[in-house]
Amino acid sequence: MLLKITDLSVRVAGKDILKGVNLEVRRGEIHAIMGPNGSGKSTLAQVLAGRADYEVTGGSVTFEGQDLLALPAEERARAGLFLGFQYPVEIPGVNNVYLLKAALNAKRKAAGQPEVDAYEFLALIKQKMRLMQMSESFLSRGVNEGFSGGEKKRNEVLQMLVLEPTLAILDETDSGLDIDALKVVSMGVNSLRDPNRAVVLVTHYQRLLGYIVPDYVHVLSGGRILKSGDRSLALELERRGYDWVQQESKVA
Amino acid sequence: MSTKTQDVEALINQKYRHGFVTDIESDSLPPGLDEDVVAAISRKKNEPQFLLDWRLKAFRHWKTMREPVWAHVHYKPIDYQDISYYSAPRAPLNAPKSLDEVDPKLLATYAKLGIPLHERAKLAGVAVDAVFDSVSVATTFKDKLGKAGVIFCSFSDAVRDHPHLIERYLGTVVPAGDNFFAALNSAVFSDGSFVYVPAGVRCPMELSTYFRINAAKTGQFERTLIVAAEGASVSYLEGCTAPMRDENQLHAAVVELVALDDARIKYSTVQNWYPGDENGLGGIYNFVTKRGECRGRNSKISWTQVETGSAITWKYPSCVLKGDNSVGEFYSVAVANNYQQADTGTKMIHIGRNTKSTIVSKGISAGHAENTYRGLVKILPSADGARNFTQCDSLLMGPQCSAHTFPYMEVKNPSATVEHEASTSKIGEDQLFYCLQRGISTEDAVNMIVSGFCKVVFKELPMEFAVEAQNLLSVSLEGAVG
Numbered sequence: 155m156l157l158k159i160t161d162l163s164v165r166v167a168g169k170d171i172l173k174g175v176n177l178e179v180r181r182g183e184i185h186a187i188m189g190p191n192g193s194g195k196s197t198l199a200q201v202l203a204g205r206a207d208y209e210v211t212g213g214s215v216t217f218e219g220q221d222l223l224a225l226p227a228e229e230r231a232r233a234g235l236f237l238g239f240q241y242p243v244e245i246p247g248v249n250n251v252y253l254l255k256a257a258l259n260a261k262r263k264a265a266g267q268p269e270v271d272a273y274e275f276l277a278l279i280k281q282k283m284r285l286m287q288m289s290e291s292f293l294s295r296g297v298n299e300g301f302s303g304g305e306k307k308r309n310e311v312l313q314m315l316v317l318e319p320t321l322a323i324l325d326e327t328d329s330g331l332d333i334d335a336l337k338v339v340s341m342g343v344n345s346l347r348d349p350n351r352a353v354v355l356v357t358h359y360q361r362l363l364g365y366i367v368p369d370y371v372h373v374l375s376g377g378r379i380l381k382s383g384d385r386s387l388a389l390e391l392e393r394r395g396y397d398w399v400q401q402e403s404k405v406a
Numbered sequence: 407m408s409t410k411t412q413d414v415e416a417l418i419n420q421k422y423r424h425g426f427v428t429d430i431e432s433d434s435l436p437p438g439l440d441e442d443v444v445a446a447i448s449r450k451k452n453e454p455q456f457l458l459d460w461r462l463k464a465f466r467h468w469k470t471m472r473e474p475v476w477a478h479v480h481y482k483p484i485d486y487q488d489i490s491y492y493s494a495p496r497a498p499l500n501a502p503k504s505l506d507e508v509d510p511k512l513l514a515t516y517a518k519l520g521i522p523l524h525e526r527a528k529l530a531g532v533a534v535d536a537v538f539d540s541v542s543v544a545t546t547f548k549d550k551l552g553k554a555g556v557i558f559c560s561f562s563d564a565v566r567d568h569p570h571l572i573e574r575y576l577g578t579v580v581p582a583g584d585n586f587f588a589a590l591n592s593a594v595f596s597d598g599s600f601v602y603v604p605a606g607v608r609c610p611m612e613l614s615t616y617f618r619i620n621a622a623k624t625g626q627f628e629r630t631l632i633v634a635a636e637g638a639s640v641s642y643l644e645g646c647t648a649p650m651r652d653e654n655q656l657h658a659a660v661v662e663l664v665a666l667d668d669a670r671i672k673y674s675t676v677q678n679w680y681p682g683d684e685n686g687l688g689g690i691y692n693f694v695t696k697r698g699e700c701r702g703r704n705s706k707i708s709w710t711q712v713e714t715g716s717a718i719t720w721k722y723p724s725c726v727l728k729g730d731n732s733v734g735e736f737y738s739v740a741v742a743n744n745y746q747q748a749d750t751g752t753k754m755i756h757i758g759r760n761t762k763s764t765i766v767s768k769g770i771s772a773g774h775a776e777n778t779y780r781g782l783v784k785i786l787p788s789a790d791g792a793r794n795f796t797q798c799d800s801l802l803m804g805p806q807c808s809a810h811t812f813p814y815m816e817v818k819n820p821s822a823t824v825e826h827e828a829s830t831s832k833i834g835e836d837q838l839f840y841c842l843q844r845g846i847s848t849e850d851a852v853n854m855i856v857s858g859f860c861k862v863v864f865k866e867l868p869m870e871f872a873v874e875a876q877n878l879l880s881v882s883l884e885g886a887v888g
Binding site: 226232236237239243296 | 834835836837839840841842843844845846847848850854855857858859860861862
């Protein structure tokens with residue numbers, strides 16, 4: 155078991171957002187978490203990544219068998235957990251490549267590996283940038299500085315490809331992308347697909363799941379996972395919306 | 407308050423590294439200030455009559471002046487009679503002729519500061535004129551500079567060896583009665599640096615001076631004068647650290663720059679004086695007058711400063727753009743942490759035609775600090791086609807600090823172009839979390855974000871010092887996120 159979430163409850167600014175979430179993710183799997191706005195999808199992603207101002211009020215999370223919630227954010231990242239942000243922040247003046255190199259070296263250092271040398275790193279990043287169809291001008295730009303919405307999302311996936319996480323949580327990486335960008339981003343994510351890794355996609359729309367085919371689809375609503383299924387559940391949600399799932403769960 | 411903010415605050419509270427006092431006997435005057443003290447200073451330094459007269463004139467003027475109160479800083483009144491105005495490390499036989507003759511304790515002090523004079527100077531190709539308290543103790547690379555015709559020496563040596571140059575240029579940019587602190591400095595200045603680059607000479611190396619305030623209760627009053635003759639160019643860097651003290655120490659320096667036709671002067675400062683402890687106790691009062699005059703056509707003066715120290719900073723490196731087509735620049739990073747107060751900025755006075763000035767100010771506040779940018783862009787009627795660009799950005803770290811911006815503009819020529827941009831941002835929890843989520847530690851993340859914020863200024867620093875400045879910022883901000 156790569157990730158095991160048990161009865162996780164989370165409060166943000168005095169409000170209960172997650173009310174007992176259960177989820178298990180094994181290596182090699184792709185999970186999609188869907189749900190209406192305000193259901194707690196992004197909160198779940200942020201809590202798993204270690205956002206400090208989110209208060210865990212109950213439950214537990216293990217990652218590769220260790221207590222994930224006990225680790226500070228940077229250690230979770232070094233252990234192989236990656237969050238693709240819904241709204242990647244701009245950090246003016248900080249070079250995009252510099253940040254990424256620092257991130258990779260932090261991870262390597264934690265794993266007892268030597269730091270990557272500059273030439274090796276440049277070759278690696280250029281290869282990944284070709285895959286993501288990004289121009290070399292990204293090398294010299296500030297972190298997300300002046301990037302369009304689509305460029306920011308590509309940059310997130312680029313970072314993921316360089317850092318090669320064991321578990322990637324992608325928070326609405328598909329939102330704001332045109333169809334061409336969506337294809338590129340999906341190709342990037344699929345290239346990471348591997349029996350040793352897992353991906354959790356947080357998304358509103360079924361559209362993405364046509365390109366990245368999930369093994370499991372979960373509906374998160376009102377702070378709980380109300381229903382889980384395979385890819386056909388996503389198609390059903392697309393057709394019928396979320397109301398019936400909520401009704402069904404009330405009856406149950 | 408979130409955990410992250412607490413982390414940041416813990417980092418901020420890192421102790422000042424350079425706090426120690428060297429135990430060397432000082433040859434000091436007793437506290438107090440009157441005409442006899444002024445005369446005694448002049449006599450100790452065997453000064454010519456013109457300089458004594460100039461000092462006394464400045465002193466008489468100072469007595470009629472009042473301490474300025476307009477700056478956005480708060481401190482208890484200074485008792486000017488409780489300060490000793492002269493302190494020199496005791497030397498066995500006058501001044502040492504070489505490093506071998508320098509008091510080993512003194513050299514050890516520099517080593518502690520991470521500036522082993524000889525090695526470092528050689529490695530960096532930098533000539534260092536080290537001021538320990540008030541007297542120069544060692545000067546290196548004199549030969550190389552001498553061959554190029556560049557004069558780089560202590561102010562006292564310049565008074566002795568080049569009195570005509572001193573008489574010609576001293577006080578021509580900052581007159582003796584310019585302001586309260588400049589007048590005080592003019593009356594009692596003890597030493598400093600002098601640079602003269604003759605016509606057509608490009609100074610073959612970066613010039614550098616380290617200042618250090620050491621003897622207790624001794625105000626230090628440096629005087630620096632840099633003259634670049636026609637077509638000459640020079641880059642000068644001043645860097646400072648000071649030992650830890652409980653009592654506030656007054657520092658009122660004057661720096662004058664003169665650029666003749668086609669001359670260029672680049673003056674960079676890395677200032678790391680003791681800022682006081684986390685409760686605001688102690689620390690240096692830094693009341694400085696720095697001004698450059700682009701006296702000739704096509705001349706250029708560029709100020710770059712990284713200010714991380716002092717309890718109170720009151721400092722406005724300025725340019726008087728007299729020559730047609732002359733250029734003035736001001737690039738500043740000012741960091742204020744704990745209870746530090748910084749009121750700093752620049753003045754750009756456009757007099758000549760087609761004069762151009764650029765101001766880039768980056769203020770960083772952390773803890774309970776107050777950071778003020780105060781700038782004046784003045785375009786006189788004669789300055790046809792003058793242009794100014796000003797950019798002031800403030801970065802706040804934590805909820806208790808503040809930033810203020812006072813940009814004044816006086817435009818008296820309709821053909822002038824003046825642009826101003828300003829921003830204030832908080833070091834975002836979002837930015838921090840983004841970096842943490844990529845596996846980068848809080849400390850590295852903060853350094854990265856702050857360095858990014860300051861990048862445009864750092865790139866103006868001479869290469870050797872850009873790294874040093876960044877390290878310094880990390881120390882003050884590591885602590886501070888500062």
